[in-house]
Amino acid sequence: DAGITQSPRHKVTETGTPVTLRCHQTENHRYMYWYRQDPGHGLRLIHYSYGVKDTDKGEVSDGYSVSRSKTEDFLLTLESATSSQTSVYFCAISEQRTGRANEKLFFGSGTQLSVL
């Protein structure tokens, strides 16, 4: 199994509070991703990173920010949580081979976030 740890595994918070989710990898993979999983929508990409301090937006980035100060850590922050951000959040990693990333993603076990 790929070494990916997400923390916390579960969190309940109130609307308007800031929340930070952490993804830690021990694989030294270049690419890291944050997805959210919701019924009827499958997985949707929030943000991704292609290296330290290099990040880009996914399809549902509004209300989220990310930071990657070290290869192994990718943080997802909800500046002011809303009920619509209640979801399961998955971190994923992939390595780059011959200039093509994303041939295989390894996923963490997920963080269940509830915003009340």
Add this chain to the structure above:
Amino acid sequence: GDSVTQMEGPVTLSEEAFLTINCTYTATGYPSLFWYVQYPGEGLQLLLKATKADDKGSNKGFEATYRKETTSFHLEKGSVQVSDSAVYFCALRGGGNKLTFGTGTQLKVEL
């Protein structure tokens, strides 16, 4: 933009039944296609993939053939087991370095 359409679930089968989960896609160019599986309480795992037309991906008894003429990548297994109960996601990677996932199809296999 890129998109993936999967059949809605849940799909409920008896053990040893034949499985088909339909997946069609829309993409420009020549995408790579994937099936991922999610077991309860876990993250997704790559099940199989195909990178060009007419390729067949296979793993653990599951198969899927990349059909460019019908833009499809249907997942099949000849004889399902209770342990195959999970959610299955079809996905594609187009020109960029991002995967686009379908909405997932839940499979329940009963004794």
